[in-house]
Amino acid sequence: MNRPASTIDETTPAGGAPVSVTPIQREVGLSGAALPCWCGSGAWSLCFRTPKFGLVRCSACGTFQIDPPPLRADDESAEFYTGYYSKGHAPEVQAALRVSTRNAWFWRVAGKVPQLAEVRESVIDIGSGDGHTCAELHSAGWPSVTGVEISRSRVARARRMYPQIPFYDCPLGDTGISEESFDLMVMDSVIEHLPKPVEMVRDLRRFLRPGGTIVLLTPNMESGHFRFLQRRWTGMLAPHAHIFLFAAAGLSELLVRAGFRVVNSGSLHMPVCQPADYLKRLLAGDLKGAIWRAHQEIGGFYGRSIGAGPMLYAVATRP
Numbered sequence: 001m002n003r004p005a006s007t008i009d010e011t012t013p014a015g016g017a018p019v020s021v022t023p024i025q026r027e028v029g030l031s032g033a034a035l036p037c038w039c040g041s042g043a044w045s046l047c048f049r050t051p052k053f054g055l056v057r058c059s060a061c062g063t064f065q066i067d068p069p070p071l072r073a074d075d076e077s078a079e080f081y082t083g084y085y086s087k088g089h090a091p092e093v094q095a096a097l098r099v100s101t102r103n104a105w106f107w108r109v110a111g112k113v114p115q116l117a118e119v120r121e122s123v124i125d126i127g128s129g130d131g132h133t134c135a136e137l138h139s140a141g142w143p144s145v146t147g148v149e150i151s152r153s154r155v156a157r158a159r160r161m162y163p164q165i166p167f168y169d170c171p172l173g174d175t176g177i178s179e180e181s182f183d184l185m186v187m188d189s190v191i192e193h194l195p196k197p198v199e200m201v202r203d204l205r206r207f208l209r210p211g212g213t214i215v216l217l218t219p220n221m222e223s224g225h226f227r228f229l230q231r232r233w234t235g236m237l238a239p240h241a242h243i244f245l246f247a248a249a250g251l252s253e254l255l256v257r258a259g260f261r262v263v264n265s266g267s268l269h270m271p272v273c274q275p276a277d278y279l280k281r282l283l284a285g286d287l288k289g290a291i292w293r294a295h296q297e298i299g300g301f302y303g304r305s306i307g308a309g310p311m312l313y314a315v316a317t318r319p
């Protein structure tokens with residue numbers, strides 16, 4: 001970032017064109033393939049590098065980035081996630097089994113921000129995955145529920161499980177849906193996948209009605225989990241899929257730049273793992289799994305002690 005142009009060699013990031021590497025970048029451990037930060041200012045400094053990935057942090061806004069990022073442009077996303085989610089997924093559930101559940105993180109945010117529990121007319125889930133959150137909102141009484149998801153394989157699954165709900169496998173702007181159509185927009189675990197998060201959120205804003213609400217959820221880089229586990233927090237760092245990773249102030253600033261007014265933000269904790277889970281892993285001979293689980297739990301306990309859970313949320317309205 002912002003380095004002199006005296007190129008000494010080139011490196012090729014996943015799915016991208018060769019990128020120049022300067023002597024200074026090499027010296028401080030940067031790959032030279034990092035995207036500019038969404039905030040447009042600041043420089044990257046290296047937090048750590050493993051044989052598989054690096055993590056860098058923006059000096060201006062405190063946002064982190066996987067270096068090199070797994071994707072560099074929005075137009076790579078559909079192919080990437082269609083392949084990514086077409087293998088190793090959970091069995092499809094019967095829609096009837098899910099109607100009364102409230103497993104989505106959204107409901108945990110609604111527990112903190114009561115206005116979200118109020119059913120209005122029209123809600124959309126951006127990055128709707130297999131459609132479970134849409135199904136939960138539908139069964140909560142929302143008259144109009146829509147899902148958008150760029151992974152075609154996941155949309156196909158969602159349509160099979162929840163045929164009563166419209167799911168689109170294209171960007172919202174290509175669906176033909178009118179602007180100012182929605183009262184509520186949910187984006188759970190999406191923003192960390194976007195190469196241009198401000199532009200995307202700003203573009204989504206026009207589909208909300210004035211006074212409408214957006215709810216963002218993303219891994220919390222100030223959590224006890226990350227502070228304790230660092231490079232071992234691989235489940236949430238997910239270097240094979242994530243690009244930008246946020247702290248609370250950065251996420252709120254992003255929403256402001258995209259034209260929103262932030263009304264609430266905070267973090268959510270994971271439920272404590274039951275002793276029976278360890279016992280099950282140990283009885284199955286999965287010592288490594290039990291140790292991994294125990295490490296995650298210590299991160300969780302630390303997070304509770306400092307009031308910083310692994311999932312960050314922000315709630316904002318369109319003025």
Ligand SMILES: [Zn+2]
Pocket residue numbers: 037038039040041042058059060061062063
């Ligand atoms: Zn930044």
